[in-house]
Amino acid sequence: ERLLTEDSTLHLCLACRNMQRAEAARSALLTSHPDAHVQLLHLDVGSVQSVLSAAQEVKTRYSKVDFLYLNAGIMPNPQVDINAFFKGLFSRNVVNMFATGEGLLTQQDRINSDGLQEVFATNLFGHFLLIRELEPLLCQAGHSSRVVWTSSSNARRSAFSMEDMQHRNGTEPYSSSKYASDMLSVALNRHKNSQGLFSSVICPGLVMTNLTYGILPSFFWTLIMPIMWLVRIFTNTFTLTPYNGAEALHRLFLQSPESLDPRAKYHSLTSGLGTNYTQPRQMDIDEEMSEVLYSKLIELEKDVRRKLVMKNSDKNTRG
Ligand SMILES: NC(=O)C1=CN([C@@H]2O[C@H](COP(=O)(O)OP(=O)(O)OC[C@H]3O[C@@H](n4cnc5c(N)ncnc54)[C@H](OP(=O)(O)O)[C@@H]3O)[C@@H](O)[C@H]2O)C=CC1
Numbered sequence: 001e002r003l004l005t006e007d008s009t010l011h012l013c014l015a016c017r018n019m020q021r022a023e024a025a026r027s028a029l030l031t032s033h034p035d036a037h038v039q040l041l042h043l044d045v046g047s048v049q050s051v052l053s054a055a056q057e058v059k060t061r062y063s064k065v066d067f068l069y070l071n072a073g074i075m076p077n078p079q080v081d082i083n084a085f086f087k088g089l090f091s092r093n094v095v096n097m098f099a100t101g102e103g104l105l106t107q108q109d110r111i112n113s114d115g116l117q118e119v120f121a122t123n124l125f126g127h128f129l130l131i132r133e134l135e136p137l138l139c140q141a142g143h144s145s146r147v148v149w150t151s152s153s154n155a156r157r158s159a160f161s162m163e164d165m166q167h168r169n170g171t172e173p174y175s176s177s178k179y180a181s182d183m184l185s186v187a188l189n190r191h192k193n194s195q196g197l198f199s200s201v202i203c204p205g206l207v208m209t210n211l212t213y214g215i216l217p218s219f220f221w222t223l224i225m226p227i228m229w230l231v232r233i234f235t236n237t238f239t240l241t242p243y244n245g246a247e248a249l250h251r252l253f254l255q256s257p258e259s260l261d262p263r264a265k266y267h268s269l270t271s272g273l274g275t276n277y278t279q280p281r282q283m284d285i286d287e288e289m290s291e292v293l294y295s296k297l298i299e300l301e302k303d304v305r306r307k308l309v310m311k312n313s314d315k316n317t318r319g
């Protein structure tokens, strides 16, 4: 919505897994911008086959991609640790607890049909594979392109382990996947800036969406809204609405790639008085670690491609 307000000649492609919702989003955009070019594309970013097919379709439809917003993300079966919440409330860490949710949330992950951990596959690997597939459209001579990851303030180094990058053994797959996306963005910049591809990371703040309604029911969030406005005075990270949460996405669209800090996370923030702004904050990233992650993802990519070829040839011989 905000991008079209900025430039109504944009060609938007909404890549979604649920085509009914995608169609509703397209209709809403066409209501406010009747002449806009809005196309839909089926993409389940958590499925290797779907990512490859969608990328193929993009390559037939478009000759270049200027911006790739990697926004899809999941937090399945979240549990709030009430004891930790009350302990944190009376500690010196209280502001950080509200800003990041550190120590308050655990999730239950599962293995998907590609044999990958679902949170890792959706929040990180599917996006990585999409970038790899779209490289010919993103990296073109004399043209600069942008990849923007929706990360989170919940990304935490201690939740991530290089020996278990899919987070098979822990209870914080969300935090781990978001930290991995921060590292991957840094590595992408190192490998791809020379080819005109620039990667950035944003955090939308705490926004009322289906994700947060999965943590606590929507009526509860509505009930405690006055408390949330109060908390906003201390953290500015309670952006609360999708419009406010999109502030950093919008700001990055307007900023030239050369002026971006590859090691910063751009936070959407809303002040106590309701003013929106974007603030870059340095990420806790080790260059060497991000390089190791990049190599491991390339290896995993080879592996899933090999498995997919075998699966499809099995199907053909049986069918
Ligand atoms: N809400 C918050 O407070 C915060 C959110 N974030 C991040 O913001 C991003 C957007 O989340 P938010 O809007 O809050 O949550 P929602 O659950 O409302 O939206 C998530 C979006 O991702 C899509 N999606 C999920 N899985 C897939 C998939 N496999 N393939 C394609 N699309 C998929 C969903 O599609 P569908 O409609 O089909 O479900 C939906 O459109 C996420 O990356 C999240 O981690 C970060 C910090 C805070």
Ligand SMILES: CC(C)CCC[C@@H](C)[C@H]1CC[C@H]2C3=C(CC[C@]12C)[C@@]1(C)CCC(=O)C[C@@H]1CC3
Pocket (backbone or CB within 6 Å): 080, 085, 097, 098, 099, 100, 101, 104, 105, 151, 152, 153, 154, 205, 206, 215, 216, 224, 227, 228, 231
């Ligand atoms: C009185 C209320 C404000 C109590 C709410 C307590 C917690 C449920 C929330 C406090 C900080 C929140 C938070 C998130 C989820 C809900 C909280 C833990 C996120 C982890 C949601 C997803 C993200 O990506 C970042 C958010 C950070 C803050």
